[in-house]
Amino acid sequence: MDPIEAAIEEIKSLPHDQSFTFSEIARKHGVVRSTLIRRYKAITEPRTVKAVKQHALTPDQEIELVAWINRQNEKRLPPLRRLVQNWASEIAGKPIGESWVGGFLDRHQDELIAKWTKGMDRDRHQADSWHKYKRYFDFWHAKMEQYSIEPRHMYNMDEKGLMLGITNRSQRVFTRRMWEKGELRSVLRDGSREWGDYPCHYL
Structure with a gap:
């Protein structure tokens, strides 16, 4: 699985009342914090999805x-x-x-x-x-x-x-x-x- 996707999946799997920081998750999966935030908030799309749409x-x-x-x-x-x-x-x-x-x-x-x-x-x-x-x-x-x-x-x-x-x-x-x-x-x-x-x- 793509590291960004893995990071997002981990965030989604956390209980709603459990706190986390994007910095911590990004560091754990070896991804850029700002990219993780944008992807998590659906501001950007995975490259594969964008390529299909194009x-x-x-x-x-x-x-x-x-x-x-x-x-x-x-x-x-x-x-x-x-x-x-x-x-x-x-x-x-x-x-x-x-x-x-x-x-x-x-x-x-x-x-x-x-x-x-x-x-x-x-x-x-x-x-x-x-x-x-x-x-x-x-x-x-x-x-x-x-x-x-x-x-x-x-x-x-x-x-x-x-x-x-x-x-x-x-x-x-x-x-x-x-x-x-x-x-x-x-x-x-x-x-x-x-x-x-x-x-x-x-x-």
């Missing part, structure tokens, strides 16, 4: 955010760092700065880890053209009409998307346990075909 999220809210990140990872959708920032802002009900995310990751480094993704791979970059997208959607519309497929029965199985014109690296937040098991390494490449190499079957 956090953008409460400990329970941070646990909620960690749980959300873990759920996204279980879906093979590790969130971008800026998405973690946005989600934290939603939980807090106020804007949260980008630098806060770094502190959050440090506080939960046993559970989370941030890694940089690579840029779009060569094949995917070459496929990034208006004409090829038009051919793709023309093909799909034709197949939808041919097999009477309604739009509500179509699903996107590529969790990364084609990132039109975006080739810069980005940072994602992973569940450390899953990352260390190698379960999410393919997500580091935006060109990963983890979900994309399966033949299409029209029902």
Whole structure:
């Protein structure tokens, strides 16, 4: 127990009719008398309490955010760092700065880890053209009409998307346990075909 807290606990445990001096208690516990008096009279707070109050999220809210990140990872959708920032802002009900995310990751480094993704791979970059997208959607519309497929029965199985014109690296937040098991390494490449190499079957 913190010496100041121990001193305060001793004062609180004394019978109401028993006299004491702050000097005596402070000397016994090796603390500064004036600090003990301020803390006892609740003029100041313990550093740990003050630090918690200065956090953008409460400990329970941070646990909620960690749980959300873990759920996204279980879906093979590790969130971008800026998405973690946005989600934290939603939980807090106020804007949260980008630098806060770094502190959050440090506080939960046993559970989370941030890694940089690579840029779009060569094949995917070459496929990034208006004409090829038009051919793709023309093909799909034709197949939808041919097999009477309604739009509500179509699903996107590529969790990364084609990132039109975006080739810069980005940072994602992973569940450390899953990352260390190698379960999410393919997500580091935006060109990963983890979900994309399966033949299409029209029902």
